[in-house]
Amino acid sequence: MSQLVAAGERPLRADARRNREKVLEAARAVFSEQGRDAQMDDVARRAGVGVGTVYRHFPTKEALIEALMVSAFETIAAAAEAALAVEDPWEAFTSVLWRGAETMAGDRALSEVFASIPGATEAVMPTVAGLTETVSELIRRAQAAGALRDDLIVDDIPMVMCGIGSATKKEHRCPEAWRRHLSIVLDGMRAPSAGGPLPS
């Protein structure tokens, strides 16, 4: 999130900084709604700016999307950090998944990126690494408490989230249907015992 000016570089002109913000916001809206193949022109129009300006701030479409992804992952990573403070280990663990799923449900591009093969581009790696670290800890605690199945490993999580992400996109009479999916998955993750009823 650090938008601080790197030492040695001149600060952006006031209007430039303002525009950069407008572009980011517009891009967030556009890519969330239409997924990664929304067009740069749309982003520019939505930002009330020329395409040239968009390109002044982000050298390629890929770079722009990457910037958005970093911020999305930071949101989830923050949720994970916060979960470390929750007393009940199962609750702590699941809250991160719910939060992550909710983020995906609101951002079509995010789930597409999540599912894509190249996926993690250079820039998001540090954030993802931190998130992985935190989630590992949450898993460890939940397993120690006997709430989470012992054979679950961190690597299972991205796969599961990726699944939730696509369930999120699938058209359905009820747009909240993905909650059923996550509920099922969470029941599957519970240490052998009982599961609650599915929502809705």
Place this chain on the structure above:
Amino acid sequence: MSQLVAAGERPLRADARRNREKVLEAARAVFSEQGRDAQMDDVARRAGVGVGTVYRHFPTKEALIEALMVSAFETIAAAAEAALAVEDPWEAFTSVLWRGAETMAGDRALSEVFASIPGATEAVMPTVAGLTETVSELIRRAQAAGALRDDLIVDDIPMVMCGIGSATKKEHRCPEAWRRHLSIVLDGMRAPSAGGPLPS
């Protein structure tokens, strides 16, 4: 699967029939590997044929993909029919999901189509309808036997399969990682009781 000549239409010339087959096979290979945005030229090259020939048999790229999807769904639908003959209801139900997942794992385009919003194009609908019917029956039986959670509904299945599909695409040290995902999901679907250990 019926490649029978529709009554009233002249039969294809021998070489044409042969080429149609080559194109379908090539398309299956190419789209499975590269997903729906593989190029028509690639299909043609792989089939050892000119693009024109591809277009002689399938008027648009969309139509070609659709033909592949129909055949993929027919494979799964056949598996579902076969499952009706399995004695153990839980076994019968899960076998369809495993089979479907396996099909997806081998076909990138399939999971993309499955996840896409418009998704079910005209032509696949009949097959999907039949599949849905059969799966409903399998669900009913498994629930009656007390093996499957009572609150699971047919609509949960496409969502879940869609999730598996994307887990399938995600790069992973172990390409069979999706099996862990499906295992977790199946455990989540079990009627409250114990779940088996995850594979590998």
Place this chain on the structure above:
DNA sequence: CAGCATACGGAATTGACGTTCCGCTTGTCA
């Protein structure tokens, strides 16, 4: 307030890909 580097807008360029066209080839049938 003048001078200029920084930014801006948006038309033009480029590249990629689906699709069409057409002259040539090859089964098929009498």
Place this chain on the structure above:
DNA sequence: TGACAAGCGGAACGTCAATTCCGTATGCTG
């Protein structure tokens, strides 16, 4: 085997979206 419709190959075309370019506008500095 000759004639012709059915097929074929692949160059050419059209569209669409990313990216570049450049003349103009504007914040900053002295």
